[in-house]
Amino acid sequence: MSNKSELVRRLLPGIEAVLLEEAMRDTQNARTKAQRERSLELKEVGWLEGELPRIAAAAFRWLDSRLDEATAEARAQGLMVPLEASIDLLSPIGRILDERSYSQALAYLLSPSEPHALGQGPLRAILQHIASKSASAAPAIESVLPFLAQALTEPERELVSELDGQRGRTDIWIEVPASAPQLMVVMEVKVGHIITPGQLERYEAACQRRAHELRLPPDAVVKVLLTIEGEHEAPGWTSVEWQDVAALLSFLAGSPGDGAAFLRLYLAAILRNFYGLSSAPKSRAAKAILLSYLRRARIISPPSPITTPHE
Known part of the structure; x- marks a missing residue:
């Protein structure tokens, strides 16, 4: 030869x-x-x-x-369940890239007290993923996992900046447990929008005030930037991508019940509208993108369904 x-x-x-x-x-x-x-x-x-x-x-x-x-x-x-959905949650109502819709839907799913019947599963999966990306936050996250049923998840928490008096809101604010918080997670959600000047600084100031009230150590205050391609990075913020959220929550999307159906269509919206993914890609480029996503999803998704009691 x-x-x-x-x-x-x-x-x-x-x-x-x-x-x-x-x-x-x-x-x-x-x-x-x-x-x-x-x-x-x-x-x-x-x-x-x-x-x-x-x-x-x-x-x-x-x-x-x-x-x-x-x-x-x-x-x-179970990773193909959202990709095989015939429709998605937001396209029919013209909210394909509406940041607020994606943020509020995620906050709903991350609240164990909501009637979606998915229990602590979504919140546990996301927090454990954050812990895998942030060594400093991992001990605080692991310490509150037994108390996730008592978590407070608040969408669009209103803030007034002490820096300049401007009003704002955080997309998702989580405290665990709600009665005596040992962990605080603030998530800034981005769907194509840019981070405006001073935006993160205002959120950080609000986190510091609340942490001081709760007497939380710095490592118990976790700040997360959720973006499509990890395009935003900031010191002290943990970067998470939307495709990781989809991979992490897909294992629950095949469960019975209305909450799982809502989750399935929500994840379908993320995968289709942000990444152009489907279960039957036509072009070679689309096939390569799907293969890349499935390989990544297999690595980060739970090896088996996380069972959580419905309190």
Whole structure:
């Protein structure tokens, strides 16, 4: 076997569709680059151009095969339930990218006292994920897990800044347990909007005032930025992506009851409207995105349903 054939044989199994498309675009300019960088001979570039169709076909077969495997595994784990929904919660009412709708729906699901019959499951899954991303917050989060049934989850908590007197609101405010809080979580939700100047500083000041009232140590005050692509980062804030929320809560979406049906359609809205995901992607790019999501979801989602009593 020639060196060239051996090289192609070894390349085939590991080429992703997205990387392949990038390689094909790069190769179109390879002759000019070779002359400029003097790193490739033109005949070698010509050989690579000739091999690209065969590499592409093999890569697309590889993508289809891996997606089939990932889909089967995800279905067994419950991750496909929202993706297989025929409709989503917010598209029919024209709220596809309405930040407030997504935020209020999530606050509802994160409140164990609401009548969704999902118990502590959603709140527990999200808090444990935050703990996995923030070593400083993990001990405080773990300490309150036995008290999640007593959590207070408040959407749109009104604030008046002592810094400039401006009024504002936090998207989701959580205290556990409500009677004598040992943990405070403030979530700022973003769906395409930017963080305005001074916004996070006002929230931080409000957190400090409340923490002082409760005599909470700094590590018991957790600030979370929830965004589509992790595009916002700020010191002292833990970044969480919407696709992680979907993966973390999908295991509950197949449960019986109206609350699970609400959750299923809500997660379908997140996955479709933010990421363009569906259970039957048409294009190769959509297949690659779905494969990436399913692989990520398998890593972070609970290995088995979290059972929680309904207090």
